[in-house]
Amino acid sequence: MDDQNKNLILAVALSFLVILIWFVVFPPPEPEATLDNASLEAPLEAPVPSTASAPQASAPGQTAQGTTAPVDTDIQNAPRVAIETPSLSGTISLIGGRIDDLSLKQYKTSIEPGAEIVTMLAPVGSAEPYYALYGWAPSAGIAPDQVPGAFTEWTLTQGETLGPDSPITLQWDNGAGLLFERVIAVDEDFMFSVTQSVRNNTEAAVSLAPYGVLARHGQPADAKNFFILHEGAIRFADDELTETDWDDFADDGSRDRVDVTEAGWTGFTDHYWQSVLIPPAQATAKLETFLEPNRGIYQTSATLGTQTVAPGASSSVTTQLFAGAKEWETIRAYQNAGVAKFIDSIDWGWFFFLTKPIFWLLHELNKLIGNMGWAIIGLTLIIKAVLFPLAYKSYVSMAKMKELQPEMEKLKERAGDDRQKLQQEMMELYKREKVNPAAGCLPILLQIPIFFSLYKVIFVTIELRQASWLGPFRDLSTPDPTSLINLFGLLPFDSPEPGSILALIFIGILPLILGISMWLQQKLNPAPTDPTQQMIFAWMPWVFMFMLGGFASGLVIYWIANNVITFSQQYIIMRSQGYTPDILGNIRGSFRSKGKDDA
Secondary structure (H helix, E strand, C coil), rough: CCCHHHHHHHHHHHHHHHHHHHHHHCCCCCCCCCCCCHHCCCCCCCCCCCCCCCCCHHHHECCCCCCEEECCHHHCCCEEEEECCCCEEEECEEEHHHHHHEEEEECCCCCCCCCCCCEEECCCCCCCEEEEEEEEEECCCCCCCHCCCCCCCCCCEEECEEECEEEEEEEECCCCCCCEEEEEEECCCCEEEEEEEEECEEEEEEEEEEEEEEEECCCCCCCCCCCCCCCCCEEECCCCEEEEEHHCCCCCCEEEEEEECCCCCEEEEEEEECCCCCCECCCCEEEEEECCCCCEEEEEEEECCEEEEEECCCEEEEEEEEEEEEEHHHHHHHHHCCCCCCHCCCCCCCCCHHHHHHHHHHHHHHHHHHCCCHHHHHHHHHHHHHHHHHHHHCCCHHHHHHHHHHHHHHHHHHHCCCHHHHHHHHHHHHHHHHCCHHHHHHHHHHHHEEEEHHHHHHHCCCHHHCCCCCCCCCCCCCCCCHHHHHHCCCCCCCCCCCCHHHHHCCHHHHHHHHHHHHEEEHCCCCCCCCCHHHHHHHHHHHHHHHHHHHHCCCHHHHHHHHHHHHHHHHHHHHCCCCCCHHHHHHHHHHHHHHHHHCC
């Protein structure tokens, strides 16, 4: 077996091994069971952060004001204030002033006609309660019933509908000399600003700390639980990013706590959506993340430093709440506006130094072309252009090695069974002719991290969600929707469910084109003489064809484009070096060989 074929087989085997490990060793687990409705009957007690200056959460059924909490039906029937922006719709409950009803107007749950818009936050009593709460943690000298909490009944004093140019104001008087006010504003995208203030009308100074809490009852039903994607809690604190998967929460109720002195934020992230509490920059804050184990309520909170308010004085603090889609441009704009490292809330992975520039380039191409499928092909052209100098050397080396084939055969005859002598003479031949036998596999090896980085980008970023290309390809983040069953998209029938046995058998048009392109690329070179090599080369395109049938169609488009460009480059370069591959002859030879084997 000559070194050229050894290197090529090694490179192909490494690619195959990595993909095989991906699906065999790390299969996506089944989604976790969600919390049933029976466990949600008891209302959430006021989730006051457990700090040195804050009281412990009240017992079930008790509010922070010490009176019986409203039952779930009362929370659902509480007065509400409408939210209406270009991006959001929903309501705010006057019980607790909680932001607990929010939908994303620009996103549908599927590409099917009549699909509902995506639900971001949901109130207690719904299938998956998920909401934001705000309040004040009392310090010494203030009773728990003198501060607003999860079940405080606020009064709307200003505004009717919350919109980009129309904030609302809520008030609550504790009846003991403290007047609390909350002003909520929202921009045209997904950012809320919440200003909490207190006026001290008593004759003594009071100390208390403002906080915000995100509470989520159970894990989301649509959680992917896939190793390539982080879902769960996410936190940034003074240049350190922490990700906690749903299964990694401590089940004993212990709190993951960190103090922030410069900049930080904390929240929950899903595949395409996230909610994040953002304290003001340069403010001291305590960030906590924990699971309340009895009822499976996940919580993350941001508590600011204790405010001491003198008699007749007032104090206020403004925090932000992001609740929406993880759009790259939108999140980058918020980062430029002062939210530190907010772009890292998108899961770029360990190879962020590749995924970030790849996504940026893909995003810019999509803006220029207006079609994500063609943008992926354009990205492939650029990547191949960047790697062209290395590819040129590789293909020149392959052409020279083809010219050396007769001389190498003579060396094998002279060496006989002396493998050491053969290797020495072959190395001398390579050195004399200035041929690098390892050059042929380098472009293939470089494609592996680029391939996985692009897969990460296509799988994680919302810009690829429901992005169309042409014809039946209306969502490049999902597998090929065509198959033989619907005549590759010509008939109005659904393809087999991805992952099913039928989907493995009746593959789509893109995986089929991929297999053919790999097969044709092999025919640039004469078939190897070794039977083992022949078998590997014969099966490899079709194995990859079936394996990649379940990948996102956007990634298969990239691989097809890469194969076509590689085929063209290699053919042109090898011809320029005086070696003209007999492609048709190789194809005919492979069929003749196949016929002999069958006979």
